[in-house]
Amino acid sequence: MDHNGIDKIFPGIDKNLITIVENRIDSFEKSLKKSGLQIDPDLDIEADLIKVFLFSEFVAASFSKNPDIFKNLIDSKDLFKTYSEHTYVDRIEKTISKNMPVTMVKEILLQTKLIETIRIAWRDLTDTAKLSETLFDLSCLADAIVDRAIKTIYEEVCEKYGLPMDNQGNFQKMIVLGMGKLGAGELNFSSDIDLIFVYPKEGITNGKNMISNEEFFTKVCRRFLKFFSAGSHEINFYRVDTRLRPYGDGGPIVMSSSGFEEYYQAQGREWERYAMIKARPVAGDKEAGFKLLKILNSFIYRRYFDYGSFDSFRDMKHRITLQVKNKKLKNNIKLGAGGIREIEFFGQLFQLIRGGVEPNLQERKILKVLDLLQTHDCINAATKNDLKASYVFLRMVENRLQAYADLQTHDIPEKEDQRNILALSMGYGEWNNFAKDLTSHMQTVHHHFSQLLVSEDKEKPDKEMQELKELWVNINDPQFAADYKAIGGFKEPDRVLNILRSLEEHPNTKRLTPNGRKKLARLIPVLVRKIGQQNDPEAILVKLIDLIVTIERRTCYLSLLIENKGALETLITLAKKSPWIITFLSKHPALLDELMHPATLYSPPGKKALEKEMGTRMAGIPPEDLELLLEELCVFKQINYLRVSAADVSGNYPLMKVSDHLTYIAETVLTQVLLSAWNIVTQKYGFPDGIPDKSTDSCGFAIIAYGKVGGLEMGYKSDIDIVFLYEAESGVTKGKEKSIDTIRFYSNLGQRIINALTMHTPAGTLYGADMRLRPGGNSGMIVSHIDDLEDYFKNQAWTWEHQALIRARPVAGYKKLSSWFNKIIKAVLIEKRESKTLKKEVGEMRERM
Structure with missing residues (x-):
C-alpha cells in the first residue's frame, strides 16, 4: 500500500506527524503480512486509512494487533454501511447461544464493543458519518450490550433462585433506565453510562431457594456491576455510574416501582427533575420502563409554567x-x-x-x-x-x-x-x-449561559423602596401605618392601606408557606411603586390585588412577576386599559406567561400562523389522551383570546380585525376538533365506504358555520352556530372488526365534535355549540346528507332559515362537499321570490324578535 502521499492529504503537515502515521501504517502492514491477509489493491481507502491512523492511536493499534478485524470490516463492507437501530441487537443475539456461560458472553460483548467502536470511529474520523449518526450508533451499541448483559445475568440468577413473581403470580423483569447522554441517545466515545435499576413489584421467587424480589434483583445488579467492572487489555468496558439513583450512593442499588415513584413524588429535588429529563428505558422490560416514566412525568414537568x-x-x-x-x-x-x-x-x-x-x-x-x-x-x-x-x-x-x-x-x-x-x-x-x-464557540456559549436567570428584581436601594418594604411588613400595625401621609403617586393613602390590608388578611395569604410569603413581600413593594406612577393608581391597584389574591397560592406566578420586570409592566398597562383582561387572567393564570412575549401579545398571529401553532401544540400529545388534547385546545384558545384582547385595548386593532381574529381562532379549533374526532371514530369503526382517502380533507364530512362565526363577527363571549353535513352513500364502515352503517358513523363523529367543544376541562370549556339551525332544528338529525339538505332548503325551509344562509359558510372538513354546499346556498339565495309574501314573513319575524 503506497502511503507516500501524506503531505498531499495534509499540505504542510509537520514532519513529526508524518513519522507517527508512517510508523503506525508500517506496523499494520507487517501484521497483515504476518497473518497472511491481503487487501484488495483496487480498494480506494488509502486516504481514509492515513486519516484514521493519524487521528486515532487506538484504531491503529487495534488493527495492528487484530488485522482480521480490519479485513472483516472491509470484506463485509460494514465500514461503508449505515446501521439501523436494531443492527447491534441482532448481531449480538446471533453470537449468543442458550445457557452460554456468563464469562463467554462477556468476552463476546467485549469483542463486539471493540469491533463496533472501531467501525464507528472510522466512519466518524473520515467524515463518512455525521455527528448525529455517530452519537446514535454509540448509544445503540451501549443499549444492546447492556440489554444482553442484563438478560444473561438475570437468567443465571433465575437458575439458582427461580423466577421472581409478584403476589398475583406474574413474572417480574428488570427495568434499566439510561440517564444523561445514554438516555438522550447522544453517547460519546469512552463515556461513562449512567444507569438506574428498578423492578416492578414486591414478591418472592418460585425456585427451591426462594428469596424476596428485592434480594433477587439486588443480586442481579451486583453481578451486573461486577460484569462491567473490568474490560480487557484491548478495550475498556463501560464504566457504570449509579449515583443518580434515589438517595445516591447511600440508597439501595435497586428499588421497586412503587418505592421509586414514592421517592420522587415525596422527596425528589430540582436537580433530580433535571436529571430525569433524559431518562430512557435502555434494557430489560422497556415497556414497563416507559410506563414508569409516564407516572413520573408530573414530577419532572409541572402542569404550569414553573x-x-x-x-x-x-x-x-x-x-x-x-x-x-x-x-x-x-x-x-x-x-x-x-x-x-x-x-x-x-x-x-x-x-x-x-x-x-x-x-x-x-x-x-x-x-x-x-x-x-x-x-x-x-x-x-x-x-x-x-x-x-x-x-x-x-x-x-x-x-x-x-x-x-x-x-x-x-x-x-x-x-x-x-x-x-x-x-x-x-x-x-x-x-x-x-x-x-x-x-x-466557548465564549459564545458562556455568554448565553451567563444571561440565564439574571434577576430583574434589582431595584436600586432608595428611601421610597425601603419605606414600601417596611410598610408591607408592618401593614397591620396601626401606629406604623398612621405615619404614612403619602404613598408614591397615590392620592388616597388611606384607601391604599386598606387595599393592602385586605390582601394581607385574605385567607389565601394566611395559608401561604414561608417561601410564598417571602415572594409576596418581594412583589408588593415593587408593584405598589410601579402602579403609583400611573394615572388613577388606586383603581389599578384594586384590580391587581384581586388578581394576586387569585394566583398567590401558586407562588410560581408571583415568581414570574418578580423575575420579569417587563411582564409586570405589561400587566399594569393591561389593567389600566381593560378590567376584563384582568378578570380573564384571574380565571386562567397560566396565561401570565404570555406577558413575557410582547411581540405576539400585541400582534396576534394570522390564520396560517394559528394553524402552525396548533400543529406545534398537538405534536407532543398522544392521540388517545383526549382529556389532555382538549385541555391543550382550551389553552390555545385562551392564549390567543388574550393576544387579541391586548391588541384590541391597546388600539392596535380596529373592531373588524378583532372579530376576524376571534373567528380565525374558532376555525382553527374546529378543524383540530374534527381531526381528533375523526381519528378516534375511524380507529374504532374503520372508514366509510367510498371516501376518496382517509384524511379529513376527503372525509366526506364538513362543518358549516352560521351566525357570528359564519359572518366573521365573533365576539369574546360568542357561542358557535354549526351544522354538520356528509355526502357518503348508504353502506357500512370497513377496516375494523366492528363496523357500523354510514349514518351512524357520521352521527357518532358529529356527537364527538359537540362533546369536545362543550366538555369542561381543568383549563375551561372551548365553546358553547348551538345546532338549532340544522334542518328540523332540535328534533332534526345531528348530521344531514347534502342531498337531503338541498331538498330541505328548496321545499321545506322557512324564510328565516333562508335568511340565516346569508352568513353560512364551510369552515372545516371535505373541500368538495364545502364547494357543493356553496353552490346550493347560492341557488337558494338568488331564487326569485314573491315580494309581498317575503315582506310579510320578514315583518312577522321582526315582530317575534
Missing part, C-alpha cells in the same frame, strides 16, 4: 459556575466555561419551566430542544443558531479527543503533536485557527 423554581435553578447554575472557577477547567470542553454542560443546562432549564404546559418540549435530544425553544419564542433564531453550531462543534471535538486513545478525556491536550492532530481531525490546517474557533 417559575417558582427559579431560586433552585439559580443555585444549580451557581454551582456550575463555582466548579468552573474552583477546578480551573479552562481547557475542558465539557465542564469548562462555555462547555457542553452549559448548552445542556440552557436547554433543560427551559424544559423544566415550560415542558409541562408545552408537551413537545419533553424531548431528550438537545439539538431538537433548541429548535423547539425558538418555535415557542423562548429564544431567538440567533441564539438557537449559536448554541446549535457550538454544540455540534464541541461534541465533534469531544469525539475526536476520546477516539484518539479510547480514553475518557475532555481536556485539550498540552503536547504540540496531539494538538496538531486534533486540529487536523477537525479539518483545520493549523492549531491556531482551530484554537481561535474553539475559543469563539
Whole structure:
C-alpha cells in the first residue's frame, strides 16, 4: 500500500506527524503480512486509512494487533454501511447461544464493543458519518450490550433462585433506565453510562431457594456491576455510574416501582427533575420502563409554567459556575466555561419551566430542544443558531479527543503533536485557527449561559423602596401605618392601606408557606411603586390585588412577576386599559406567561400562523389522551383570546380585525376538533365506504358555520352556530372488526365534535355549540346528507332559515362537499321570490324578535 502521499492529504503537515502515521501504517502492514491477509489493491481507502491512523492511536493499534478485524470490516463492507437501530441487537443475539456461560458472553460483548467502536470511529474520523449518526450508533451499541448483559445475568440468577413473581403470580423483569447522554441517545466515545435499576413489584421467587424480589434483583445488579467492572487489555468496558439513583450512593442499588415513584413524588429535588429529563428505558422490560416514566412525568414537568423554581435553578447554575472557577477547567470542553454542560443546562432549564404546559418540549435530544425553544419564542433564531453550531462543534471535538486513545478525556491536550492532530481531525490546517474557533464557540456559549436567570428584581436601594418594604411588613400595625401621609403617586393613602390590608388578611395569604410569603413581600413593594406612577393608581391597584389574591397560592406566578420586570409592566398597562383582561387572567393564570412575549401579545398571529401553532401544540400529545388534547385546545384558545384582547385595548386593532381574529381562532379549533374526532371514530369503526382517502380533507364530512362565526363577527363571549353535513352513500364502515352503517358513523363523529367543544376541562370549556339551525332544528338529525339538505332548503325551509344562509359558510372538513354546499346556498339565495309574501314573513319575524 503506497502511503507516500501524506503531505498531499495534509499540505504542510509537520514532519513529526508524518513519522507517527508512517510508523503506525508500517506496523499494520507487517501484521497483515504476518497473518497472511491481503487487501484488495483496487480498494480506494488509502486516504481514509492515513486519516484514521493519524487521528486515532487506538484504531491503529487495534488493527495492528487484530488485522482480521480490519479485513472483516472491509470484506463485509460494514465500514461503508449505515446501521439501523436494531443492527447491534441482532448481531449480538446471533453470537449468543442458550445457557452460554456468563464469562463467554462477556468476552463476546467485549469483542463486539471493540469491533463496533472501531467501525464507528472510522466512519466518524473520515467524515463518512455525521455527528448525529455517530452519537446514535454509540448509544445503540451501549443499549444492546447492556440489554444482553442484563438478560444473561438475570437468567443465571433465575437458575439458582427461580423466577421472581409478584403476589398475583406474574413474572417480574428488570427495568434499566439510561440517564444523561445514554438516555438522550447522544453517547460519546469512552463515556461513562449512567444507569438506574428498578423492578416492578414486591414478591418472592418460585425456585427451591426462594428469596424476596428485592434480594433477587439486588443480586442481579451486583453481578451486573461486577460484569462491567473490568474490560480487557484491548478495550475498556463501560464504566457504570449509579449515583443518580434515589438517595445516591447511600440508597439501595435497586428499588421497586412503587418505592421509586414514592421517592420522587415525596422527596425528589430540582436537580433530580433535571436529571430525569433524559431518562430512557435502555434494557430489560422497556415497556414497563416507559410506563414508569409516564407516572413520573408530573414530577419532572409541572402542569404550569414553573417559575417558582427559579431560586433552585439559580443555585444549580451557581454551582456550575463555582466548579468552573474552583477546578480551573479552562481547557475542558465539557465542564469548562462555555462547555457542553452549559448548552445542556440552557436547554433543560427551559424544559423544566415550560415542558409541562408545552408537551413537545419533553424531548431528550438537545439539538431538537433548541429548535423547539425558538418555535415557542423562548429564544431567538440567533441564539438557537449559536448554541446549535457550538454544540455540534464541541461534541465533534469531544469525539475526536476520546477516539484518539479510547480514553475518557475532555481536556485539550498540552503536547504540540496531539494538538496538531486534533486540529487536523477537525479539518483545520493549523492549531491556531482551530484554537481561535474553539475559543469563539466557548465564549459564545458562556455568554448565553451567563444571561440565564439574571434577576430583574434589582431595584436600586432608595428611601421610597425601603419605606414600601417596611410598610408591607408592618401593614397591620396601626401606629406604623398612621405615619404614612403619602404613598408614591397615590392620592388616597388611606384607601391604599386598606387595599393592602385586605390582601394581607385574605385567607389565601394566611395559608401561604414561608417561601410564598417571602415572594409576596418581594412583589408588593415593587408593584405598589410601579402602579403609583400611573394615572388613577388606586383603581389599578384594586384590580391587581384581586388578581394576586387569585394566583398567590401558586407562588410560581408571583415568581414570574418578580423575575420579569417587563411582564409586570405589561400587566399594569393591561389593567389600566381593560378590567376584563384582568378578570380573564384571574380565571386562567397560566396565561401570565404570555406577558413575557410582547411581540405576539400585541400582534396576534394570522390564520396560517394559528394553524402552525396548533400543529406545534398537538405534536407532543398522544392521540388517545383526549382529556389532555382538549385541555391543550382550551389553552390555545385562551392564549390567543388574550393576544387579541391586548391588541384590541391597546388600539392596535380596529373592531373588524378583532372579530376576524376571534373567528380565525374558532376555525382553527374546529378543524383540530374534527381531526381528533375523526381519528378516534375511524380507529374504532374503520372508514366509510367510498371516501376518496382517509384524511379529513376527503372525509366526506364538513362543518358549516352560521351566525357570528359564519359572518366573521365573533365576539369574546360568542357561542358557535354549526351544522354538520356528509355526502357518503348508504353502506357500512370497513377496516375494523366492528363496523357500523354510514349514518351512524357520521352521527357518532358529529356527537364527538359537540362533546369536545362543550366538555369542561381543568383549563375551561372551548365553546358553547348551538345546532338549532340544522334542518328540523332540535328534533332534526345531528348530521344531514347534502342531498337531503338541498331538498330541505328548496321545499321545506322557512324564510328565516333562508335568511340565516346569508352568513353560512364551510369552515372545516371535505373541500368538495364545502364547494357543493356553496353552490346550493347560492341557488337558494338568488331564487326569485314573491315580494309581498317575503315582506310579510320578514315583518312577522321582526315582530317575534
